Amino acid sequence: MDKVRPLNPMADIFVRYLLGSEENTDILIDFINAVFSQKGHDLVVEIQLLNPFNLRTIRESKESILDVKAKDSKNRWINIEIQIAPDASYANRSLYYWAKSYAGQLKTGDAYGNLNPAVCINLMDFEIFPQLPGYHSCFQITEVDAPEYVLSEHLQIHFIELPKNQLDGIRSVKNQLDAWCYYFENEGSKEDNDMTVLLKDNPAIQKAHKIYHNFTANDELMDMAEAREKWQRDVDTRLKSAKKEGKKEAARKMIDEGFEIEVIARITGLSEEEIRDL
Known part of the structure; x- marks a missing residue:
């Protein structure tokens, strides 16, 4: 039997593999529809991956975010973005990436009428809205005095805060999003009766469970996951260094080490133009 190495099921590289592989679009659709159905949005029937999982590309990448598009x-x-570490500016960051996704649809000369809805789904292992009771929040643009009036359906940002999802075993799972949250919180821990029940009645999560075990038994994938985790620790170290030694000096060092400009900008707070001028 293959030796299974431990892996946090919330690791972004695993989630990218799980939801972002061409052969797993059925799982991707199931997860998205679990999110959409809670808020009464139209469900997904067919889907096309815009950045399908590619082992070589990800191995060579130094992107700060491994999202599914x-x-x-x-x-x-x-x-879809996964975030494990708390980030006080995460709401702003999500809005920024929504804006990039929305604006990125147009090419030079395209009419604004060609724009389509952009939806961001953030699955987080920390709380961002402690004042809100539910674990799943969805934001749109509404009129201040008439919140029932939505300016445009083109902006939709979901936040799923796992720590607020207080599931007391499988009996607390009431819908498919509850089931996915239970999965991401418990996959990889010892097999118990609750997980067995969840898998028995849930084909999508049953497939996800098999994919997780295949991933953790694959040395190449696990080596890459561990390298990714180390890289993220290095980024966190650089963030602390940037506060001590000055933003521009930290940026120069990161340029020398091959970090992408977008990553350097996020860590140092410098604009991408300022970094290019260094």
Whole structure:
């Protein structure tokens, strides 16, 4: 029997593999529809991956975010991001990446009428809105005095805060999003009766469970996951250094080490133009 190495099921590289592989679009659709159905949004029927999982590309990448990008048959652009470490500016960051996804649809000369809805789904292992009771929040643009009036359906940002999802075993699972949350919180821990029940009645999560065990038994994938984790620790170290030694000096060192400009900008707070001028 293959030796299984431990892996956090919330590791971004695993989630990218799980939801971002061409052979797993059925799982991707199931997860997205679990999110959409809770808020009464139209469900996904067909979907196209815009950045399918590629082992070589990810191995060579130094991106700060390994998200899943897709477009469905209703021309909705859907972006899924996983975040484990708390980030006080995460709401702003999510809005920024929504804006990039929305604006990135147009090429020079395209009409604004060609824009389609952009949806961001953030699955987080920390709380960002402690004042809100539910673990799943969805934000849109509404009129201040008439919140029932939505300016445009083109902006939709979901936040799923796992720590707020207080599931007391399988009996607390009431819907498919509850089931996915239970999965991400418990996959990889010892097999118990609750997980067995969840898998028995849930084909999508049963497939996800098999994929997780295949991933953790694959030395190449696990080596890459561990390298990714180390890289993220290095980024965190650079963030602390940037506060001590000055933003521009930290940026120069990161340029020398091959970090992408977008990553350097996020860590140092410098604009991408300022970094290019160094």
